[in-house]
Amino acid sequence: MDFFSEIIGETVILGLDSLILGFCVKQLSKCKHILNALQTAPVLEIDSSINKELKKFPNSTIPYVVIRGLVKPLGTPITSNYNNSITGVVQRLTIKEHVIARTSAGFWSDQTRTIHEVCNSTPFVLNNGKYSIEVVDALAAELLDMDVISDKFEPMSPGVIDHVWGFFSGVRQRGLQTMEEMLRDGSYITAIGELSKSKTGALKIQPPRDGLPLYLTTATKSSLLKRLASSRDFLRILVVIFGAVAVAASCRVAYKYVKRRKRRALDDSVKQRLAAGRRERRAVAREKNLSEVQLCVVCTENPKEIILLPCGHVCVCEDCSDNITDNCPICRKRIESRAPAFIT
Known part of the structure; x- marks a missing residue:
């Protein structure tokens, strides 16, 4: 039996486990990197002292910094689709489909899938009195905390045909969920990212260049660390x-x-012992005092016992035949098979 067929179960388990282990190790390394960067990130206030802090770093850029401030749009804010009195700077509209699907085990379970999602944003800053910092590319934030403005679920009323079709197809519609989330104008949030100063002297916080995530959250630094x-x-x-x-x-x-x-x-040891036993029995049964013509051309001691094919030469004893696997010792033709020969 081939060795791979014996370990196919272990190979499959080891392959799947290696993929999951590699993913976990990668995520653990990423988590440690972010955690170490966040622990050493300075917490700065949006005031006149922030320019002094920037001068301490090369190119007036702090690689990772924690800043808290009030959200204030730079232009016209986004108005909620469901409440005209609510405005914000980032809006996410999501439509989700809720179904009951039959699993491979035959059970029915609730499942949800997003069928449409739209994100809108407008330029905004974190403000503290007369000082402000512009937030660049807010939609790229790995953590973006937004308030739920509207969350509506519209159930479906399936008919008899829908029930029959759902039974055979394995999917039954439950309804559609429409959700609107917004980062409101005036929210007090924590921004964690790269802080730099533009050529015009304006301050901005943006996704870091070394792969660290941008956070826009209502949580504090200590909460994120935990x-x-x-x-x-x-x-x-x-x-x-x-x-x-x-x-x-x-x-x-x-x-x-x-x-x-x-x-x-x-097995090799047993085969060797059996081969040795056969050689001993052949040695006892072989005829003695044979003419030179009847002797093996290799050892010149034992009688000729094997015919080599396809050349047909009967020229070696069985003992020597075991060691000759390539070419006939007489004509040097390739040996394809061999058979016992009986010379009378």
């Missing part, structure tokens, strides 16, 4: 679990490989 620490600890547990599975699967493969090597060595 959340990231919790995620890091959870990822560590996953890495340990999937790492243990990988080690167990690898050990199982190694055990089967060693066991197969021992079994093969034992």
Whole structure:
């Protein structure tokens, strides 16, 4: 039996586990990087001292900084689609479809999928009195906390035909959910990102260039640190679990490989003993005092016993035939097969 067929189960488990383990390790490394950067990020107030802090860094750029301020649009704010009295600077409109789908196990479960999503934004700053910092590319923020302005669910009223079709297709419609979220004008938020000064002297905070995320959240720095620490600890547990599975699967493969090597060595030993026994029995049964013409051309001791094909030469004994696998010793033609020969 081929060795791979013996370990196919362990190979599949090890392959899937390696993919999950690699993903967890990558996410853990990313989480640690963000956590370390956030721990060392300075917390600055939006006032006159911020320019002094910028001068301490090369190119007047702080790679990662924490700033809190009030959201204020630079132009005309976005008006809510469902409440004209509410305005904001970032708007997200989402339409989700709720269905009851039949799983492969035959059970029915609730499922939701987004069928349409639109995001709108307008330039805005974080303001504190007469000082302000422009927020650049807010939609690229990894964490963007917004208020839910409207959340409506419109249930569907399926008819008899819809019920029958849903039973056979495995999907039953429940309804549509329409949601509007906004980052309101006047919200007090925390912005975490790269702080720099433009050529005109205006301050701006934007997604960092070294891959760190931009955060626009209502949470404080300490809250984010606790959340990231919790995620890091959870990822560590996953890495340990999937790492243990990988080690167990690898050990199982190694055990089967060693066991197969021992079994093969034992089989080879048995074959060698059987071959030695056959040689001894042939030596006893062979005729003595044969003429030179009847002797093997290789060892010149034993009688000719094997015919080589396709050339047809009967020129070697069975003992020598085991060691000659390529060409006939008489005509040097390629040996394709061999058979016992009986010379009378």
